[in-house]
Amino acid sequence: MWTYYAPATVGEALDLLRRHGDACRLIAGGSDLILELERGVRHQDILVDISRVAGLDQIAHTSANGAGVLALGGNVTHNQVVATADAVAHAFPLARACWLVGAPQIRNRGTVAGNLVTASPANDTITPLWAMDATVTLASAERGERTLTFDKFFLGVRRTALLPDEMLVRINVPTLKPSERGTFLKLGLRQAQAISLINVAVVLDFGSHGVVSRARIALGAVAPTIVRASEAESYLAGRVLTDDVIDQAAALAADAARPISDIRASADYRRDMVRVYTARALRELRDGTERAGWPEKPVLLWGSRRNGVAGQAAGAAPDLAPVPSTLPHADGISFTLNGRPVTLHGAHGKTLLRALREDAGLTGTKEGCAEGECGACTVWLDGMAVMSCLVPAERAAGCDIVTVEGLSIPLAVHGGEAEGVEPLHPLQRAFIDAGAVQCGYCTPGILMSAANLMEEVTHPTLTQVKEALTGNLCRCTGYYKILEAVEAAASVEKAVQ
Secondary structure, eight states: OOEEEOOSSHHHHHHHHHHHGGGEEEESSOTTHHHHHHHTSOOOSEEEEOTTOTTTTOEEEEEETTEEEEEEETTOBHHHHHHOHHHHHHOHHHHHHHHTSSOHHHHHHOBHHHHHHHOOTTOTTHHHHHHTTOEEEEEETTTEEEEEEHHHHEEETTEESOOTTEEEEEEEEEOOOTTEEEEEEEEOSSSSSOOOSEEEEEEEEEOGGGBEEEEEEEEESSSSSOEEOHHHHHHHTTOBOOHHHHHHHHHHHHHHOOOOOOSSOOHHHHHHHHHHHHHHHHHHHHHTOTTTTOOSSOOOOOGGGHHHHTTOTTOOOOOOOOOOSEEOTTSOEEEEETTEEEEESSOTTSBHHHIIIIISOOOOSOOSSSSSSSOTTEEEETTEEEEGGGSBGGGGTTSEEEOGGGSSHHHHHHSSOOTTSOSSOHHHHHHHHHTOOSSOSSHHHHHHHHHHHHHHOSSOOHHHHHHHTTTOOOSSSOSHHHHHHHHHHHHHHHHHO
């Protein structure tokens, strides 16, 4: 069990770090930390949840003297970057990397800053940020702020220059100039929810007649930290991207890789894939096709709140309900659960998944992997789909939580079937009619993801349905009946509207 703090300001968070030192750990999305705690590989006495700190969830775009900077607060999530027009327009390599992280539920909780602080060389957002010459701003209660370049911040595998009393408050991303284009590519063992075997970010500055005036190539998952392919960068300067030039630059990039062999791939395979993916990125940038396939309206699983959030220029997340700065163990955790106020006692130090099942008695939410991989535990946290196995129970305080039991509004609100009203959500009825259930273990999570999509997108396409379900694994059905059911339910909703 941990002691949990929910500071409202950066100053409060820094004061907790100053007072408790190594005994405390910052948490925002928690997709790495909660997993480590549940596995027992980390023991932490104090958690300082900064996800409610005012102002840290903002994306600000500033420009002066022809140079632009995109400033990402420490709580900005991957899906906020994807949903922010300025990020897609002016920092496309980062936006693309964020889009390829995990699944919608993970992107709704995981932060870009957390991806950096974890410092795994396979983390996707580090590579494009390094290629774009980003910097990080760290804050301490006693020493104030300092800004570091990435080569000074990253010290090795899961090692950074972040001191025990510091927190990452801002990521400063120089935006692409009109003459620059960039992209990010990754190779994983599957199309979603995949850790990079290798990843590549390329940013090129084109002069007149298509001549490259400057090149930046960063490689991930092939060394203890992200590495720059400096020889390939130098080689490209002053050259036109002919096929021969691209092939030579890709070969030089492969030479810069220092991969290892592990259970997922051999070193030789990784090195060769660096060559292949660098060449692919260079061709896309030469041909101007790097944005081909970028979704016009990416699926976020923000539900009905999307239209009020995604269009904000600042990229702000939904407003968070205020809670006490400190939540002692003696107090219960109070929130709204399926439309009703509840207070759970004894749920401190648990994940939201365990609290819902053990303390609220709602066993519809399933534990499949307990690692954020399968989606069986998907619930809605303030309208957003999240993996409840990676959320501390205390984070639910003051929030609105919906589980699969809450999809049936008449049953959830009135305690029984309302006369003349179908007691099932249209999606649940469609699953029955289409035979979209076999063992049924994954079904609650799939229902929560698909129902959230139906609130977010009025008439989802098949591609959008597939995107919404990338975080949900089913080992029985082969998915075809599931997709059929979601499309049928969406058609019913369309007819009703």
